[in-house]
Structures are given as C-alpha cells and as structure tokens.
Amino acid sequence: MLNQALDWLARALWGWHVLLLILAAGSAFSYASAFFQLRGFGRWLGAALGRGGSGQGRGRFQAIATALAGSIGTGNIVGVATALTAGGPGALFWMWASAGLGMMTVYAENYLSARFRQGSGSRAAGPLCYIEKAGKYGGALAAVYALGCCLSSLGMGGMVQTNALASACGELGVPLWATALGAGGLTFFVARGGLRIAGKVAEKLVPAMSLLFFASSLGVIWVFRANLPGALQSVFQGAFSLRAGLGGGAGMLLAMRAGVSRGVFTNEAGLGSSAFAYQNAQGHSPEELGRMGIFQVFADTTVMCTITGLCILCSMPPQLEGAQLTFYAYQAALGEAGGWAVSGCTALFALATVVAWCCYGREALYYLTQGPLRRFYPALAAGAALAGCLLPLEHVFRLGDAFNGLMALPNLFALFYFAKDVKKSKDFL
Numbered sequence: 014m015l016n017q018a019l020d021w022l023a024r025a026l027w028g029w030h031v032l033l034l035i036l037a038a039g040s041a042f043s044y045a046s047a048f049f050q051l052r053g054f055g056r057w058l059g060a061a062l063g064r065g066g067s068g069q070g071r072g073r074f075q076a077i078a079t080a081l082a083g084s085i086g087t088g089n090i091v092g093v094a095t096a097l098t099a100g101g102p103g104a105l106f107w108m109w110a111s112a113g114l115g116m117m118t119v120y121a122e123n124y125l126s127a128r129f130r131q132g133s134g135s136r137a138a139g140p141l142c143y144i145e146k147a148g149k150y151g152g153a154l155a156a157v158y159a160l161g162c163c164l165s166s167l168g169m170g171g172m173v174q175t176n177a178l179a180s181a182c183g184e185l186g187v188p189l190w191a192t193a194l195g196a197g198g199l200t201f202f203v204a205r206g207g208l209r210i211a212g213k214v215a216e217k218l219v220p221a222m223s224l225l226f227f228a229s230s231l232g233v234i235w236v237f238r239a240n241l242p243g244a245l246q247s248v249f250q251g252a253f254s255l256r257a258g259l260g261g262g263a264g265m266l267l268a269m270r271a272g273v274s275r276g277v278f279t280n281e282a283g284l285g286s287s288a289f290a291y292q293n294a295q296g297h298s299p300e301e302l303g304r305m306g307i308f309q310v311f312a313d314t315t316v317m318c319t320i321t322g323l324c325i326l327c328s329m330p331p332q333l334e335g336a337q338l339t340f341y342a343y344q345a346a347l348g349e350a351g352g353w354a355v356s357g358c359t360a361l362f363a364l365a366t367v368v369a370w371c372c373y374g375r376e377a378l379y380y381l382t383q384g385p386l387r388r389f390y391p392a393l394a395a396g397a398a399l400a401g402c403l404l405p406l407e408h409v410f411r412l413g414d415a416f417n418g419l420m421a422l423p424n425l426f427a428l429f430y431f432a433k434d435v436k437k438s439k440d441f442l
Contacts, residue, residue, distance in 0.1 A: 019411035026418025032273055034425050035283035039114025041432065042121050046441045050116040050307055053440060057311075060304035072294040075212030077305055080290035082215040083170075083369030084313045085222075086362050087177040088279045090355065093321040094338040100271030102244070103251025105322040107272025108279075112314035115282025119306035121428055121435045126288035127299035128434070136383065138292050138376040140285030140424055147427035154423035159377040161419025162286065163390075166374025169413035171200070171394060172401030174363040174370075179402040181360035185353065193402035196367065201395035204371040208293050211372040215365065222361035223317075229343060229354035230320045236346035237327035244326035279318060280310045284417060285424040289373045300439050367398060 043050065050057070063073055086092075096104040125143040137145055137155065145155035175196045182192040203211050234241065251268055281287050287309060291302050321339065328342035343351035371394040379387040428435075435441070 016411075019415075023411045023414040023418075025415075026422070027414035029270070031418055031421050031425075032270075032277060035118065035277055035421065036111065036114055036273065038121070038283060038425055038428050039111075039116075039118045041429075042117035042435060043114055045432075045436050046117060046120075046438075049120070049440050050113060053304070053307075056440070057304035057307040060301050061308035072212070073297065073305070075216050076291045076294040076302075077309060078215040078219040079208065079212050079369050079372075080287040080306070080309045081219050081312060082211075082365035083287060083290060083373065084279060084281050084309065084366075085219070085317060086174055086279075086366035087359055088275065089313070089317050089362060090321055090339055090359050091177070091336045092275050092279060093318050094325055094336055096271040096275035097322060097325055097338065100268035101251045102247040102322075102326055103249075103253070103268035104272035104275065105248045105319065105326075106252035107269045108276040108314060108318055108322075109272075111273045111276030111282070112280055112310055112318075115277065115280050115314070116307040116310045118282040118428070119280070119287060119310050120303035120440075121432075122285045122288045122424070123291055123306040124299045124303040124435055124438055125428070125431055126285075126291065127297070127302045130292075137380055139289035139373070140427070141377075141380050142288075143431060144285075144423055144427040147423075147430040151427070154426060156381060158285070158420055158423040159381040161416045161423075162377035163374045163381060165286075165413065165416040165420065166370045166377070167393060167397040168409050168416055170370025170374065171367055171397040172404075172409055173413060174366045175200075175398045175401035176404075178360050178363040178367075181356040181363065184356040185360070189402065193399050196364070196402055197395040197399035199364070200367055200371050200398040201391045203368050204375050204391035204394040207375060208289070208372045211368050212290075212293065214368050218361065218365050218368065222358060222365060225354065225361065226317065226358045227320070229347065229351065229358065230324050233324040233342055233346040233351070234320075234327055237324075237329075240327040240329060241323065244323055247326060248322075276314055276318070280314045282310060283425060284420045286370075286373055286420065289376055290369065292376075303438065303440065371398075 061073075061077060093105075093108075096108065100107070122140055126139055129142040129146060130138075141155050141159060144158050145151045147154060175193075178196055179189055179192045183189065203214060277283055287306060291297075291305065294302060297305075324342045324346075325338050328345050330338050330341045330345075333341055340352060340355055343355040345351070347354065371391075374394060375387060375390045378390045
C-alpha cells in the first residue's frame with residue numbers, strides 16, 4: 014500500500030508532464046537566444062574561466078565548484094549505468110539532448126536570481142528571489158519550493174548520497190561507524206557555516222574528485238579503445254532504434270525517457286537549485302552568472318556523464334544492471350585498482366553533493382520559517398546524513414522524485430512567467 018502511494022505521488026509530481034515542461038523551457042530559451050549555448054561557446058567558457066567579464070567579480074570559482082558539487086553526485090557514476098540499463102546506449106544521446114536544452118534553462122535561473130536579488134532586501138536566496146515575485150501566488154509558490162528543497166536536501170541530497178558513501182567506503186575498508194560519524198560531523202560543520210564554508214570545501218573537493226575520475230576513466234577508455242567507434246555508433250543507432258536496450262528491445266521511447274530523466278536529474282536544469290550556489294558571487298553581472306550556469310551543465314552532463322557512459326559501452330559488459338555495469342567496466346580494465354578508483358569516485362561525488370545540498374536546504378528552511386528555525390537545520394542535516402549511512406533506503410528514492418517535483422513545478426511556472434525578462438538579456442539580443 015505504501016509503495017503504491019509513493020509511486021502515485023512520484024508520478025504526479027515527477028512524471029512525463031514535468032519532464033516535458035522542463036524540455037519546453039529549455040527549448041523556448043534556446044530558440045529565443047538563437048541557441049546561445051552553441052554560438053556563444055567562447056563567451057560562456059570564458060565566463061567560467063574568468064575571462065571576458067567585468068574583471069571585478071569575486072567568488073567565481075567557489076560558486077562554480079559549489080554548483081558542480083551539488084549536481085555531480087552518484088548519478089554521474091551509478092545513475093548513468095541505470096539509464097543505460099533502462100534505455101540502452103541511446104539513452105546517452107538523449108542525455109546530451111536534455112543537457113543541450115538545459116543549458117539555457119540554468120542560464121535563465123541564474124540570470125533571474127541575480128537580477129531580482131540586486132537591491133531586494135528580502136530573505137530570499139537563489140531561485141526564491143524570483144519565484145516569490147511570480148505573480149499573485151508567487152509567495153505561496155516560493156513556500157512550496159522551499160519545502161521541497163528542504164526535504165530534498167535531507168533525502169536525495171543527504172540520506173541517499175551518504176548511503177552510497179557508506180557502501181563505497183566499505184569497499185575501501187573503512188568501518189561503517191567511522192563513515193557515519195565522519196559524514197554526520199562534516200555535514201553539521203558545513204551546514205552551520207553555510208554557503209561560504211561550502212564554497213571553501215567544494216573548491217578543494219571538486220578538482221580532486223574530477224582528477225581521480227578523469228584519470229581512471231581515460232585509463233578504461235584507453236584499454237578498450239578498439240571498441241570506442243562501435244560504442245559511439247551504438248549510441249546514435251540506439252537513440253532512434255526500435256531495439257535500444259543493452260539486452261533487448263527497449264525501444265526509442267524508453268531510451269528517450271531514461272536519458273531525459275537522468276539528464277535532468279543529474280544537471281538539475283529546471284529545479285533552480287544551482288542558483289543558490291551563486292548567491293555569494295560578487296561583482297558579476299546577471300549575464301555572467303547565466304553563462305557560468307551553462308558551463309556547469311556542460312561539465313556535469315555533456316562531459317562527465319558521457320565519459321562514464323563510454324567506459325561502460327566500450328567494456329562490452331555482460332548481462333548486468335545498474336551500478337554493476339560501472340564497477341565491471343573499471344575493474345575489467347584496471348583490475349583491483351579500478352575497483353578502488355570507482356569506489357573512491359563514488360565516495361567523493363556523494364560527499365560533494367551532501368556539502369552543497371545541506372546549504373541549499375539551510376537557505377530554504379530560513380526562507381520557510383522566516384529565520385529562527387534555521388539554527389536547527391545543521392542538526393537535522395547531520396542526523397539525515399548519519400541515518401543514510403545506517404538505514405535501508407527503499408522508499409527514499411520515490412520520495413526524492415516527489416520532492417524534486419515540488420521544486421520543479423513552482424520554478425518552471427516562474428521561468429515562464431518571467432520569460433520576457435530573460436529575453437532582455439544582452440546574450441539574447
């Protein structure tokens with residue numbers, strides 16, 4: 014009975030209708046900007062690297078690192094494998110498609126957040142800055158969004174990630190009690206310090222975990238380099254084939270659904286959550302922050318998810334599912350060192366997500382309760398992190414989808430409401 018209720022709630026708040034709305038938003042902003050994510054490649058890459066901007070901005074690298082920490086989670090390793098299991102090689106193509114459109118969705122989120130934050134004087138942060146101003150019911154929509162964000166930070170951003178962290182650390186020989194105490198302690202420390210502390214942790218953690226990930230992944234692709242052309246061919250064939258699955262006829266629609274859903278879940282385009290990360294970036298124009306958002310989606314999905322997917326497809330795995338596919342690819346290529354590498358990456362990616370999302374949840378609770386209860390959030394976040402290491406998470410994934418819907422629906426309404434404002438951006442003219 015509980016499973017049926019959770020399934021119904023997840024479908025109602027995070028079904029095809031929500032995914033199509035997210036794609037519609039990305040399509041609308043892409044068309045309105047004459048596909049700035051393509052024609053403006055040098056400009057948004059320069060914004061991420063600190064070139065071509067105002068020259069007076071501060072906090073750029075910390076903001077991008079925090080946003081990447083929040084979006085680069087276990088989904089980039091395990092989630093890609095799950096998408097390939099459900100939709101076959103073609104799912105990777107649809108991840109690219111959703112990321113390409115999602116770049117402009119995140120641009121709009123960052124742009125609006127920065128524009129409405131300036132001189133606001135409100136307690137709102139991130140996407141709440143513009144959601145609360147979206148018409149007559151903006152305040153109610155912002156409250157719904159804040160509730161969903163707070164719950165997501167404890168569930169998918171906390172418990173699910175630390176559960177994966179505990180499993181990965183177990184593979185590395187770390188005792189469960191040590192992982193649980195470490196995760197709970199770090200979460201409490203970061204949540205108490207807020208985005209400023211999260212940025213300092215993320216700017217150290219993100220480069221380290223990215224280096225480990227790229228080094229081990231390139232090793233896998235090099236070992237199986239002879240299979241790379243065939244892997245790429247299977248991606249494009251599977252995207253439009255009636256037989257898209259790794260082990261059978263998954264079909265184009267399943268490939269599309271798996272790829273789009275996982276792409277959105279990974280890069281958070283449409284959720285608005287990454288706009289929180291840019292809250293403390295000073296001296297940057299709304300356009301610059303929007304361009305940084307494009308880079309975030311590009312790095313998260315177009316680069317990192319692609320590399321994971323190619324590692325799996327090049328290894329030509331047997332009939333395995335989910336996380337087993339990823340572990341097989343790295344171990345088959347690199348032996349025992351490959352198992353350690355993928356476990357280490359999983360642990361670091363999970364930890365990075367917890368660091369960012371506990372701060373998102375803190376800001377959401379601050380908005381929801383008008384301040385006073387925010388001091389209790391670090392203890393709540395630490396408790397969720399600790400519980401995630403120790404408890405089975407049978408129902409948390411379904412609840413996580415529902416919580417994402419509580420964020421996506423108000424955010425998408427506000428994006429469409431302020432679409433004309435976004436089109437006034439200099440990058441759209």
